[in-house]
Amino acid sequence: MASNSTTRPLPGRQQLSREFIAQHQRARIITALAQESSEQGYQQVTVADIVSRAGIARNTFYENFRSKEDCFLATQEFAMTAALERVVDAAGNFDSWAERVRAGLAAFLGYVAEEPALARTCMVEALSAGPAAVERYEKSQQAFVSLFKLGRDVSPHGGELPETLEEAIIGGVFWIVYQRLAIGEEAAIPELLPELIEFALTPYLGAEQARQVSAAASDNPRPLPES
Amino acid sequence: MTSKNWPVSQNGLDPSGSVSSVLLRDPANQSVDSPEYPPELARLPPGRHGLPREFVSHNQRERLIAGLAEAVAENGYAGTTIAHITRNAAVSRRTFYEHFSSKDECFIAAYDTVMTELRKRVEDAFDQEDEWPLAVRAGIEAMLEFLAAEPHLARLSMVEALVAGPVVVERYDAAIQSLAPYFAAGRKGLSKDVLAGLSPTTEEALVGGMVSLISRRIFADRTEELEALLPDLVEFTLTPYLGSAEAAKVARAA
Numbered sequence: 001m002a003s004n005s006t007t008r009p010l011p012g013r014q015q016l017s018r019e020f021i022a023q024h025q026r027a028r029i030i031t032a033l034a035q036e037s038s039e040q041g042y043q044q045v046t047v048a049d050i051v052s053r054a055g056i057a058r059n060t061f062y063e064n065f066r067s068k069e070d071c072f073l074a075t076q077e078f079a080m081t082a083a084l085e086r087v088v089d090a091a092g093n094f095d096s097w098a099e100r101v102r103a104g105l106a107a108f109l110g111y112v113a114e115e116p117a118l119a120r121t122c123m124v125e126a127l128s129a130g131p132a133a134v135e136r137y138e139k140s141q142q143a144f145v146s147l148f149k150l151g152r153d154v155s156p157h158g159g160e161l162p163e164t165l166e167e168a169i170i171g172g173v174f175w176i177v178y179q180r181l182a183i184g185e186e187a188a189i190p191e192l193l194p195e196l197i198e199f200a201l202t203p204y205l206g207a208e209q210a211r212q213v214s215a216a217a218s219d220n221p222r223p224l225p226e227s
Numbered sequence: 228m229t230s231k232n233w234p235v236s237q238n239g240l241d242p243s244g245s246v247s248s249v250l251l252r253d254p255a256n257q258s259v260d261s262p263e264y265p266p267e268l269a270r271l272p273p274g275r276h277g278l279p280r281e282f283v284s285h286n287q288r289e290r291l292i293a294g295l296a297e298a299v300a301e302n303g304y305a306g307t308t309i310a311h312i313t314r315n316a317a318v319s320r321r322t323f324y325e326h327f328s329s330k331d332e333c334f335i336a337a338y339d340t341v342m343t344e345l346r347k348r349v350e351d352a353f354d355q356e357d358e359w360p361l362a363v364r365a366g367i368e369a370m371l372e373f374l375a376a377e378p379h380l381a382r383l384s385m386v387e388a389l390v391a392g393p394v395v396v397e398r399y400d401a402a403i404q405s406l407a408p409y410f411a412a413g414r415k416g417l418s419k420d421v422l423a424g425l426s427p428t429t430e431e432a433l434v435g436g437m438v439s440l441i442s443r444r445i446f447a448d449r450t451e452e453l454e455a456l457l458p459d460l461v462e463f464t465l466t467p468y469l470g471s472a473e474a475a476k477v478a479r480a481a
Binding site: 041043127128129130131134135138141157160161162163164165167168169170171172173174175176178179182192194195196198199202203206207208210211 | 303305386389390391392393396400403404421423424426427428429431432433434435436437438439440443446456458459460462463466467470471472475478
């Protein structure tokens with residue numbers, strides 16, 4: 001229904017449904033907020049900045065959102081939904097759990113690298129955008145928990161793994177990605193895939209097997225560390 | 228002029244302030260009666276004269292920092308005003324501005340004070356153990372104990388710091404990353420085979436995972452659950468180095 005929400009409206013917009021136009025405007029505003037936030041930091045961004053970046057009227061902004069904060073939360077929601085959809089789709093192409101994790105992680109890192117402004121907004125700026133945004137950021141991590149939990153079924157010691165393991169693994173993955181985004185190195189994020197696979201799979205499968213899955217995901221296996 | 232005979236210097240306080248008064252004023256703190264924290268540090272005795280100006284000033288600064296921690300716990304960072312801080316510290320607005328130019332600056336001082344204390348406790352605990360796995364365990368235990376005993380300071384340093392502006396966020400990031408070397412020490416003495424399986428980002432991921440578990444509970448006002456995280460966190464952080472069986476053994480040995 002709203003799957004084309006990010007494309008420009010076709011000429012002759014009178015013929016487009018009101019719903020379509022509204023969706024399209026929302027998407028443009030969201031994109032503008034993400035771009036402005038990642039350039040100058042969320043705290044500094046004004047509604048005027050967003051309006052001028054999106055090329056819309058101030059009124060239109062307020063028809064869609066109550067405030068800058070409201071718009072920020074919608075941006076988070078939008079990006080989280082999109083990222084999660086990609087992860088689920090990618091993981092669904094495989095049968096084995098390890099492969100699903102590999103595909104899911106690859107899709108996640110790919111999304112972040114492809115949408116650096118949105119990712120930066122959701123993973124870096126969200127932390128300074130107030131409690132509601134921080135809470136949502138925390139919740140977005142929870143969305144990955146169920147994918148990882150399935151690993152307990154294939155792990156030889158799945159019954160003994162600590163209850164908080166998934167939370168910790170996802171927290172670690174997010175932290176690594178967050179650090180790269182914070183210093184503007186989003187282009188290098190997809191290259192983290194083999195390391196993050198190893199990190200995520202080792203507690204379930206052991207280092208040896210985790211490394212095999214990771215090696216299959218990487219054409220350039222890491223050289224042995226010195227010392 | 229030296230203040231060597233004052234309790235302040237005997238406690239090894241540095242000019243940037245100490246956490247002791249913050250701890251004293253925290254209602255959840257149990258160590259008020261401890262001889263380590265003489266009550267003079269919390270508040271000047273009324274009607275006492277002839278105290279060196281440096282001491283008075285230092286004491287005021289500490290009270291302001293404690294006042295901010297209390298105010299932030301009650302109102303959140305954004306909702307905290309300078310009036311809240313000066314009321315809690317029982318000093319004038321003018322005194323506030325003699326020490327800090329803004330709420331932000333006062334927050335940064337409070338943040339640094341808390342983190343200095345937290346780091347010291349982790350380091351002391353870590354250094355007391357000879358074997359690395361036990362040292363990691365002791366360090367994590369010290370961190371959880373501190374945060375559980377000081378819910379206000381826990382919130383200030385792990386939750387409110389994130390909304391207190393880019394300067395604090397940068398310090399927060401650096402503080403978290405500075406925990407990585409404690410884990411990296413576990414690489415020493417590992418076989419080439421095991422080392423080959425440890426990616427360069429292992430420590431960063433472990434630190435991020437650990438902090439995420441901790442801060443999520445602080446965010447949800449569930450600091451009473453923090454200490455129970457110890458075995459999980461020990462197992463999680465040792466597994467890459469020792470394998471899960473050995474890591475679980477260390478984690479579950481109380």
